[in-house]
Amino acid sequence: MIGSKEELEMFTVLGKIPFREVETFQRTLSQLLCRSRAHQLAFPELFEEFWQELFISFNAKVKLSKNKSPDNTVKRAPSLAALKNWLYNHQTSHTEEAAFLGRGVNSANQDLSHYHAQQIDELVRIVNQMARNWAAKRGRRKIPSKSRGQVDLRQVIRKNLSTGELINISFRDNKIQKPRLVLVCDVSKSMELFSNFTVQLLYAFQNSYRSIETFVFGPELYRVTELLKHQSFKHVLNQLSDQVPGWSGGTRIGHCLNELIQDYGGRLLHGKVIFLMISDGWDTGDIELLEQSMKYIKRRVKKLIWLNPQAGKPDFQPQVQGMVTALPYIDIFHGVHDVESFKNLRSKV
Amino acid sequence: MKKPTLSKISDLLLKQGYISDETIAMSVYLSTTLEKPLLVEGPAGVGKTEIAKVLAGAFQTDLIRLQCYEGLDASHSLYEWNYQKQLLHLKMAETENQTLAEKEKTIFSDEFLLKRPLLQAITRKGQPPVLLIDEIDRADEEFESFLLEILSDWQISIPELGTIYAEEIPQVVITSNRTRELSDALRRRCLYLWIDYPDVEKELAIIMSKNPEINQQLARQITDFMQEVRKLRLDKIPGTAETLDWARALAALHIDHLNKEVVSQTLGLVIKDWQDTRHLQDSLSELFQKVGVTSKLD
Numbered sequence: 001m002i003g004s005k006e007e008l009e010m011f012t013v014l015g016k017i018p019f020r021e022v023e024t025f026q027r028t029l030s031q032l033l034c035r036s037r038a039h040q041l042a043f044p045e046l047f048e049e050f051w052q053e054l055f056i057s058f059n060a061k062v063k064l065s066k067n068k069s070p071d072n073t074v075k076r077a078p079s080l081a082a083l084k085n086w087l088y089n090h091q092t093s094h095t096e097e098a099a100f101l102g103r104g105v106n107s108a109n110q111d112l113s114h115y116h117a118q119q120i121d122e123l124v125r126i127v128n129q130m131a132r133n134w135a136a137k138r139g140r141r142k143i144p145s146k147s148r149g150q151v152d153l154r155q156v157i158r159k160n161l162s163t164g165e166l167i168n169i170s171f172r173d174n175k176i177q178k179p180r181l182v183l184v185c186d187v188s189k190s191m192e193l194f195s196n197f198t199v200q201l202l203y204a205f206q207n208s209y210r211s212i213e214t215f216v217f218g219p220e221l222y223r224v225t226e227l228l229k230h231q232s233f234k235h236v237l238n239q240l241s242d243q244v245p246g247w248s249g250g251t252r253i254g255h256c257l258n259e260l261i262q263d264y265g266g267r268l269l270h271g272k273v274i275f276l277m278i279s280d281g282w283d284t285g286d287i288e289l290l291e292q293s294m295k296y297i298k299r300r301v302k303k304l305i306w307l308n309p310q311a312g313k314p315d316f317q318p319q320v321q322g323m324v325t326a327l328p329y330i331d332i333f334h335g336v337h338d339v340e341s342f343k344n345l346r347s348k349v
Numbered sequence: 350m351k352k353p354t355l356s357k358i359s360d361l362l363l364k365q366g367y368i369s370d371e372t373i374a375m376s377v378y379l380s381t382t383l384e385k386p387l388l389v390e391g392p393a394g395v396g397k398t399e400i401a402k403v404l405a406g407a408f409q410t411d412l413i414r415l416q417c418y419e420g421l422d423a424s425h426s427l428y429e430w431n432y433q434k435q436l437l438h439l440k441m442a443e444t445e446n447q448t449l450a451e452k453e454k455t456i457f458s459d460e461f462l463l464k465r466p467l468l469q470a471i472t473r474k475g476q477p478p479v480l481l482i483d484e485i486d487r488a489d490e491e492f493e494s495f496l497l498e499i500l501s502d503w504q505i506s507i508p509e510l511g512t513i514y515a516e517e518i519p520q521v522v523i524t525s526n527r528t529r530e531l532s533d534a535l536r537r538r539c540l541y542l543w544i545d546y547p548d549v550e551k552e553l554a555i556i557m558s559k560n561p562e563i564n565q566q567l568a569r570q571i572t573d574f575m576q577e578v579r580k581l582r583l584d585k586i587p588g589t590a591e592t593l594d595w596a597r598a599l600a601a602l603h604i605d606h607l608n609k610e611v612v613s614q615t616l617g618l619v620i621k622d623w624q625d626t627r628h629l630q631d632s633l634s635e636l637f638q639k640v641g642v643t644s645k646l647d
Contacts, residue, residue, distance in 0.1 A: 009383050016382060017355055024375075031376050035536040037390060037543045140420030141489055153432040154424070161439070161452060174420075180529075266392070267527045292582075299584065299624065 002033060120233060122339050123204035130346050131178055131209055134274065139177035149173025179274050179302055180211040184260065186279035187244075188218040188251035194309035194337050198278055201342070203228055203236055205276075213268055216240075217256035218249040223264075252285030253322050257293035269300040278307045278336070281323025291325050298329040307345070311335025352381050353407075365403035367396070368547075368554045376542040377404065386482075386500050386521035388539035393526055394588020395544045401481035401522035408520065411478040415466040417488035423495060428507060429463045430456075457509035470519040471505055477517035485535075486525040493535050500538045546579055547589055555589055556596045563596055564605040571596050573640045574607065575619070581632060583625040594618050607642045609633070 010032055017028060026047050034040045144152065148171060155170035183205055185198055206214050206228035214225045227239040241247075261269065269275070275297055283290060298304050306326065310316060312335035318324055327333065334345045353361055358374040369377075377400070380387040389397040405412035415426055435456045442452060464472065470480040485493065499505055503515035523539060525531060547555060549572050556568045575592050595618045604611055612633070620626045629636075636642075 009385075013379060013382060024371075027372060027375050028379070031372070031379055031540060031542070035533070035539075035541050040541070040543055140418065141491075142420060142422065154430065157430070157432055157435055157439075157456070161449060161456075166436075267529060270528060296582075296584075 006033060119339060120200050120204055123200055123342065124208045126339070126343055126346060127204050127208045133346065134179050138174035141175040141177075142172040143175045145171045145173035147171060177272075178209075178211065179272050180268075181205065181209055181213070181274050181276060182268050182301070183212060183214045183276045184257070184278070185214070185216050186218070186251060186253070186277075187216045187247050188249055188282070190251065190280050190282040191309065197336075197338055198309070199237070199240070200233075201278070201336075203233055207231075213264070215256075215260060216244060217251070217253070218247065219252050219255075221256040221259045250284045251279075251282055251322075253279060253281070253283045253326075254287065254290030254293055255285045257297065258289050261293055261296055265296075265300070269297060271300070271302055273301045274303045274305065275301040276305045276307065277326075278309070279322075280308055280310045281306075281318065281320045281326060283320070283322030283325075287321055287325050290322060294326050294329040298331075303331045304329060305332040305334070306330045307334055307336040309335065309337040312337040312341050353378070361407040362403055365406040366558055367399060367403040368551060368558055370551065373400070373542065373544070376540055380540050381520060383540070384518045386523055386539045387542055388523045388525065388531070388536065389542045389544060390525045390527055391544035392546060392586060392588055394590035395546060396589055397524040397544055398481065398483055401479050401483075401524075404520060404522065405479040408476070408479065410476045410520075411473070412481060413466050413470045413473075413478050413519070414481045414483060417482065417484050417486075417492070419487060419489060421488045421492050425465060426492070427465050427467045427505060429465065430509075431461045431463050435461050453509075459510075462510075467499060468505060468513070470521075471499070471503065471513060471515045473519070474516050477519045480519040480521045482521065482523045484526060485523050486528045486531065490532065493532050497534055497538065500535070546586070549573065549576055552576070552589065552592060556592065559593050560596050560600050563600045567599060567605055567607065568596065570607040570640060570642065571599070574612070574636065574642070577636050577639050578619065578629065581629065583620070583622070583628065585620070585622045585625060587619045587621075591619050591621075607640070609637055609642060612637070612642065 010029065013028060013032060014025075017024065026044065029047065030040060030043045034043055142149070144155070150172050152170040152172040156166060156168070159168040159170065160166055183202065185202055187195070187198075191198065202214055202216070202224070206212055206225065212225070213223070214228055216222050216224050222244045224240060224244060227243055228236055230236050230239065294304075308318075308323065311318075311333070316335065318327055318333075332345075332348055334341075334348055336342050336345055355374065355378045358378045359369055362369045362374070362377070376387055379385070387400070389400060391397055401414075402412060438456055438461070439452065442455070447455075466480070470478055482496070485496075500521065503518050505513045507513060523535075546552075552575065553568055553572045556563060556571060557565070560568070571592060575587065575595075579586050595615065598615055598618050599607075599611070602611075602615075613630075616626060616629065620629055
């Protein structure tokens with residue numbers, strides 16, 4: 001966000017630097033306006049685009065170039081239809097399976113608007129319980145405590161100022177620490193049957209857990225953390241459909257995990273993280289890359305949990321190549337396709 | 350403090366032995382001109398902390414360092430009362446007929462105040478110091494929020510003393526290794542600088558600047574080797590700090606060119622993880638070929 005403060009700073013600086021080259025001008029603006037590495041990487045292109053368009057308008061030779069608009073349209077086309085298709089439109093081929101797996105899976109008659117509230121509340125409750133189970137370790141941050149920990153001298157002095165004797169003792173103890181979560185969910189065609197449940201699960205995790213990063217993937221990886229942070233589930237669905245293309249497409253798990261490692265690995269994958277993957281393991285990408293990525297993630301994180309909706313079936317055997325490749329690196333493998341099966345996960349973690 | 354012009358910044362940094370580039374020079378210039386903190390991000394060992402040190406040297410002022418860690422709070426970063434002294438004073442004042450307000454006024458005065466780095470930086474008189482807030486990503490989010498008041502208004506509120514305003518605005522450098530995302534509020538108050546691994550020429554210049562006595566051919570070989578190592582998929586990619594350690598070690602061993610045996614024996618200076626070591630050992634032959642390193646026996 002660029003406000004008046006930033007504008008003011010920009011003019012202050014531009015008045016002080018003698019610009020002979022456009023590069024210096026660009027660098028100055030970049031240093032002043034960018035707030036992250038991602039901003040800095042995107043800046044040159046935006047800078048170029050801005051001046052190009054200004055130049056075109058100024059000369060009044062050509063109206064704003066239409067060449068770029070088709071691409072933009074394709075990228076930004078609302079994919080609500082695709083998301084709805086992923087959420088609802090796949091029942092005929094799976095009716096038998098859906099009937100077997102129970103009420104949590106998609107059904108043709110379910111309506112998004114009045115179906116979710118209760119189920120989401122239940123999921124949030126379970127996630128909260130799981131978070132409490134995970135939060136077993138005490139961090140180094142101190143918080144006031146009633147009866148245990150170190151003596152809080154500041155409070156002691158304050159309380160006993162009138163007497164000069166140490167009668168009332170206050171304590172400070174280490175705060176219980178919750179591990180961070182990285183949640184990665186498969187939204188490809190093969191996961192359609194469980195789409196309702198998985199979208200709600202993502203929403204429940206994001207809205208009940210503080211330190212969490214959420215990604216969805218199909219052929220490509222998308223970070224959806226910010227999109228999921230909203231009180232209204234309907235709003236979240238609209239956001240997801242607007243911003244994330246590729247619902248119901250193919251899957252390249254290895255490629256997407258590799259992308260996650262490259263772009264976010266240094267920041268997100270470390271010893272305090274629980275890595276939660278939701279996928280059926282059906283992969284059309286590079287299996288070797290999947291193995292490398294799993295190996296890397298396993299080494300970096302505290303715990304790697306894989307939730308496979310297909311694993312709820314009693315006769316389930318992990319036979320798809322992606323799943324077979326990933327299994328040796330997984331700490332907890334669990335079948336989750338509805339609220340009941342998700343409850344069972346609680347005892348495992 | 351007289352603020353240097355853009356063209357002088359690089360020279361000032363160079364005089365302190367810091368090889369910068371145009372982006373670094375511009376960031377430092379803007380930071381001093383606008384009196385805004387400089388937020389430096391980048392991989393480990395690329396010289397983020399060093400910027401603060403050389404700035405202190407260049408401006409001939411003190412460096413005040415606040416090393417962040419999990420659990421860091423106001424009492425360790427800002428101020429603390431000298432409780433033992435306060436208790437003693439209260440005990441001694443028992444016989445005096447002081448009111449509660451009088452007692453409070455006495456024991457919560459400057460005499461009993463222990464200044465921590467942030468307060469030291471704000472209250473320093475004369476030449477403003479360089480304040481280094483190192484590895485802020487290690488501190489909790491709550492600490493970041495606490496920093497905002499200081500970084501935007503240059504003031505600190507101490508309940509017992511009131512608001513303390515900065516005598517001179519310090520030059521602030523904040524570093525982060527990106528182990529977590531920093532808040533937008535903090536980012537907005539800072540100028541952002543990303544320092545990446547240096548390219549061949551810059552890394553060579555850094556080696557030559559820090560180890561003037563080193564053989565130039567060896568320096569070139571070290572640089573080429575490190576550039577290739579960074580292309581491998583390692584857990585802990587070696588930074589400039591590792592390059593310099595290695596160069597210093599090889600110079601101390603009076604080695605004038607790399608050979609396979611020397612690389613194998615001194616690999617511990619470059620790679621600090623056993624799995625990375627194993628991975629690198631598997632790729633050594635290929636690396637040697639690329640960089641043109643031969644065996645001592647060849």
